[in-house]
Amino acid sequence: MARLVMKFGGTSVANIERIRNVAAHVRREVEAGYQVAVVVSAMSGKTNELVGWVQESSKIYDPREYDAVVASGEQVTSGLLALVLQEMGIPARSWQGWQVPVLTSDAHGSARIESIDPARLNASFANGEVAVIAGFQGMHAQTGRLTTLGRGGSDTSAVAVAAAIGAERCDIYTDVDGVYTTDPRVVPKARKLDKVSFEEMLEMASLGSKVLQVRSVEIAMLHKVRTFVRSSFDDPADPRPGTLICEEEEIVEQQVVTGIAFSKDEAQITLRRVADKPGVAAAIFGPLADQNINVDMIIQVVSGQTVSGQTGNGEAMTTDMTFTVQAADYERAMALLTKLKPEIAYQAIEGATDVVKISAIGVGMRSHAGVAARAFRALAEKGVNIRAITTSEIKFSVLIDKDYTELAVRTLHSLYGLDKVA
Numbered sequence: 081m082a083r084l085v086m087k088f089g090g091t092s093v094a095n096i097e098r099i100r101n102v103a104a105h106v107r108r109e110v111e112a113g114y115q116v117a118v119v120v121s122a123m124s125g126k127t128n129e130l131v132g133w134v135q136e137s138s139k140i141y142d143p144r145e146y147d148a149v150v151a152s153g154e155q156v157t158s159g160l161l162a163l164v165l166q167e168m169g170i171p172a173r174s175w176q177g178w179q180v181p182v183l184t185s186d187a188h189g190s191a192r193i194e195s196i197d198p199a200r201l202n203a204s205f206a207n208g209e210v211a212v213i214a215g216f217q218g219m220h221a222q223t224g225r226l227t228t229l230g231r232g233g234s235d236t237s238a239v240a241v242a243a244a245i246g247a248e249r250c251d252i253y254t255d256v257d258g259v260y261t262t263d264p265r266v267v268p269k270a271r272k273l274d275k276v277s278f279e280e281m282l283e284m285a286s287l288g289s290k291v292l293q294v295r296s297v298e299i300a301m302l303h304k305v306r307t308f309v310r311s312s313f314d315d316p317a318d319p320r321p322g323t324l325i326c327e328e329e330e331i332v333e334q335q336v337v338t339g340i341a342f343s344k345d346e347a348q349i350t351l352r353r354v355a356d357k358p359g360v361a362a363a364i365f366g367p368l369a370d371q372n373i374n375v376d377m378i379i380q381v382v383s384g385q386t387v388s389g390q391t392g393n394g395e396a397m398t399t400d401m402t403f404t405v406q407a408a409d410y411e412r413a414m415a416l417l418t419k420l421k422p423e424i425a426y427q428a429i430e431g432a433t434d435v436v437k438i439s440a441i442g443v444g445m446r447s448h449a450g451v452a453a454r455a456f457r458a459l460a461e462k463g464v465n466i467r468a469i470t471t472s473e474i475k476f477s478v479l480i481d482k483d484y485t486e487l488a489v490r491t492l493h494s495l496y497g498l499d500k501v502a
């Protein structure tokens with residue numbers, strides 16, 4: 081029998097009525113002849129509430145207890161959905177992460193799935209049951225302690241279960257009907273994509289699109305899990321397919337740019353007049369890496385001045401080093417670099433958090449030249465100043481002032497022909 085994983089996010093299981101609606105979707109697939117594993121999130125808002133309680137209880141909390149608390153949201157919804165399915169006459173059983181078991185690393189709060197043993201789920205399917213699995217949680221084998229996979233982690237649970245049980249596909253049900261060319265709240269002309277490649281989806285998720293957890297796309301890509309993003313609010317009797325995330329070869333009509341993503345979760349740091357000599361980059365970025373602070377965009381500009389501020393007397397020149405970190409790491413990075421001022425020997429440090437990173441993504445960039453250059457020109461024409469740029473094979477990103485987010489996203493969306501035709 082063919083197998084299917086169906087994942088339902090928080091808004092889809094927000095109350096008992098919606099859980100009944102979820103059960104109707106599950107019934108459709110059971111009646112179509114599938115062995116079904118359902119992965120559920122916590123009811124919407126629940127995880128935030130649980131995280132809030134943890135923070136209220138303890139300032140610097142023990143991450144093992146954080147996991148014990150926040151994993152409970154999914155425990156509730158898995159049990160409730162099993163009950164509602166049983167009530168409809170569909171045999172169903174709930175499974176917590178440790179019962180499956182979903183084995184993970186011991187990085188509490190952001191654990192990585194290491195393996196999923198399908199034996200118990202296989203037995204459950206053989207009994208004719210729907211397996212209702214609590215997403216977001218697992219267990220660290222050596223300590224036997226419960227772990228969670230990071231916010232949005234039930235997407236990852238779903239795709240990993242799909243890979244482990246050899247599911248034909250993984251359907252991720254959410255409150256939108258698919259993956260869009262950009263956020264439709266910012267660009268009303270955003271279009272729903274029928275298909276998007278694993279690689280593009282991975283970039284979109286990494287660069288700010290919040291549809292799927294990044295790690296879930298990595299696992300889908302690695303194990304070639306055909307994954308659909310679709311709406312749980314469609315009629316359970318006649319749902320639309322949503323967006324398929326699949327291999328590039330399956331996508332016939334390739335655009336140069338497939339989507340525009342943006343992330344406001346960025347901060348910029350500039351070190352002014354650092355001595356331009358070997359080892360400077362290591363002196364700056366080494367200590368940041370040691371503190372687990374990820375640096376993203378980096379630009380180095382010769383400042384045209386010597387260490388003492390004069391030019392032309394044979395003294396070594398200086399350079400300005402600008403780079404970005406995640407907003408959450410900004411304070412830590414500034415404090416660390418301020419402390420290291422004597423070692424690094426820069427003249428001044430400046431920081432900005434009112435920045436946004438806007439990225440264009442498309443596998444077509446591999447075979448088309450000048451894609452980014454067109455964006456730079458279009459943004460300049462709109463008076464948008466670019467603070468930093470990075471490019472790679474299938475994407476480029478620009479860092480700009482936050483105030484220009486909408487203007488810049490809309491400009492690029494039109495520029496690359498992504499606007500919906502009315």
Ligand code: ASP
Nearest residue numbers: 121127216231232233234
């Ligand atoms: N409930 C968890 C969260 O809000 C996991 C998830 O929904 O994917 O992050």
Ligand code: MG
Nearest residue numbers: 089232235291
């Ligand atoms: Mg989610």
